[in-house]
Amino acid sequence: MAKGPSNSGETPDDGSALGASDRSPSLDPNEAAIYVDGLAKTFGSGESAVTAVKDVSLTVAPGEVVGLLGPNGAGKTTTIKSILGLILPDAGTVRVHGIDVHANPRAAYEYVDAMLEGARNDYWRLTVRENLRYFAAIRGQDPDAVSERHDELLEHLDLAEKADTAVRDLSRGMKQKVSLASVLAGDISVAFLDEPTLGLDIESSLKLRTELRRLAEERGLTLVISSHDMDVIEDVCDRVVIMNDGRVVVDDTVEDLLAGFETKGYRISVRGVTDEVLADLQERFDLTDVQRTDDRLRFEVAADTETFYRLTDTMEANNLDVASVETVQPDLAEAFVEMTNGTRETSRVNEDGASTAQKAPTGLSPAGDGGDQR
Numbered sequence: 001m002a003k004g005p006s007n008s009g010e011t012p013d014d015g016s017a018l019g020a021s022d023r024s025p026s027l028d029p030n031e032a033a034i035y036v037d038g039l040a041k042t043f044g045s046g047e048s049a050v051t052a053v054k055d056v057s058l059t060v061a062p063g064e065v066v067g068l069l070g071p072n073g074a075g076k077t078t079t080i081k082s083i084l085g086l087i088l089p090d091a092g093t094v095r096v097h098g099i100d101v102h103a104n105p106r107a108a109y110e111y112v113d114a115m116l117e118g119a120r121n122d123y124w125r126l127t128v129r130e131n132l133r134y135f136a137a138i139r140g141q142d143p144d145a146v147s148e149r150h151d152e153l154l155e156h157l158d159l160a161e162k163a164d165t166a167v168r169d170l171s172r173g174m175k176q177k178v179s180l181a182s183v184l185a186g187d188i189s190v191a192f193l194d195e196p197t198l199g200l201d202i203e204s205s206l207k208l209r210t211e212l213r214r215l216a217e218e219r220g221l222t223l224v225i226s227s228h229d230m231d232v233i234e235d236v237c238d239r240v241v242i243m244n245d246g247r248v249v250v251d252d253t254v255e256d257l258l259a260g261f262e263t264k265g266y267r268i269s270v271r272g273v274t275d276e277v278l279a280d281l282q283e284r285f286d287l288t289d290v291q292r293t294d295d296r297l298r299f300e301v302a303a304d305t306e307t308f309y310r311l312t313d314t315m316e317a318n319n320l321d322v323a324s325v326e327t328v329q330p331d332l333a334e335a336f337v338e339m340t341n342g343t344r345e346t347s348r349v350n351e352d353g354a355s356t357a358q359k360a361p362t363g364l365s366p367a368g369d370g371g372d373q374r
């Protein structure tokens with residue numbers, strides 16, 4: 001079993017925060033598996049200073065699976081390394097299961113591990129099982145005492161047959177799974193996984209997603225996953241945190257995030273459209289991907305329900321023959337691009353913050369209640 005919330009007997013010392021923000025995450029620091037409040041970090045000084053993280057607050061409940069996304073340079077790695085105690089922030093509090101990571105790094109380290117850069121953490125000359133034993137041992141566990149759990153892990157990750165093979169002789173996808181198994185071998189309760197499905201074929205990727213959900217649901221493992229594969233995020237994560245320019249710009253369930261896209265799209269195919277009618281439609285509606293073939297016109301249109309009815313009325317009034325209408329659902333990849341390119345992200349945190357917090361099944365707050373993000 002993954003370790004439960006703080007059993008160290010340590011009482012969080014709220015006064016110890018490094019200039020904690022007045023915008024505190026809603027989950028109690030003792031209840032949260034991960035508690036970050038007002039995190040800030042600038043590298044270098046003077047003209048060459050780079051502010052990597054500006055004022056990041058987030059909480060993750062035990063057993064929750066969160067996707068951490070953002071474009072290059074958004075501040076994800078700095079945030080993760082700060083939670084792991086690898087970077088000392090300029091300001092902010094970071095706790096793992098109630099333990100202040102910077103005041104008590106060794107105690108916090110008992111609970112947390114990370115697979116940050118793919119399959120680099122393993123010893124390629126050792127066999128798969130030897131790697132697991134090694135990583136359990138450096139976490140202070142007797143490898144013989146946990147061998148049954150390791151067998152189970154190997155079984156679930158489809159690595160049992162390769163248990164006695166040297167890691168260097170495995171395929172890239174297999175190495176990736178060994179890397180994950182090594183992180184989990186130490187019986188930690190919080191894991192950061194960077195691109196966990198990289199190099200896996202579809203079947204292995206799907207199996208791994210199922211396994212990650214099982215570990216979260218059955219063992220209460222808390223996971224923070226970053227991936228460029230939005231399908232993985234959609235499949236595995238309860239919640240998505242999107243960072244941009246050193247800040248959290250979205251903190252929401254995948255479902256609510258997509259539901260927030262009021263304007264869905266439609267793909268329409270229609271006959272009998274003259275150039276004049278097309279010009280009129282283009283002036284009145286947001287048509288994209290317009291293609292004409294023979295007598296048929298195909299286009300996409302971004303429209304809420306009301307606009308869609310106005311469009312169908314217009315088409316009817318012009319005696320157009322509608323051949324087909326399909327809805328185009330927004331997906332997470334689209335949402336991500338919009339949230340990190342446009343201005344929408346700031347309004348989402350500011351306007352939706354409170355209501356999202358109520359809707360979220362975990363009862364966690366989104367990215368604080370605005371504060372400096374305004």
Ligand SMILES: Nc1ncnc2c1ncn2[C@@H]1O[C@H](COP(=O)(O)OP(=O)(O)OP(=O)(O)O)[C@@H](O)[C@H]1O
Binds near residue numbers: 072075076078
């Ligand atoms: N050690 C460092 N020294 C100087 N600048 C740094 C350092 N680490 C990160 N940065 C800068 O801080 C900003 C945030 O970087 P960070 O690595 O946290 O972003 P990221 O979201 O993880 O990006 P990526 O997806 O590219 O890994 C970037 O502008 C980066 O160049």
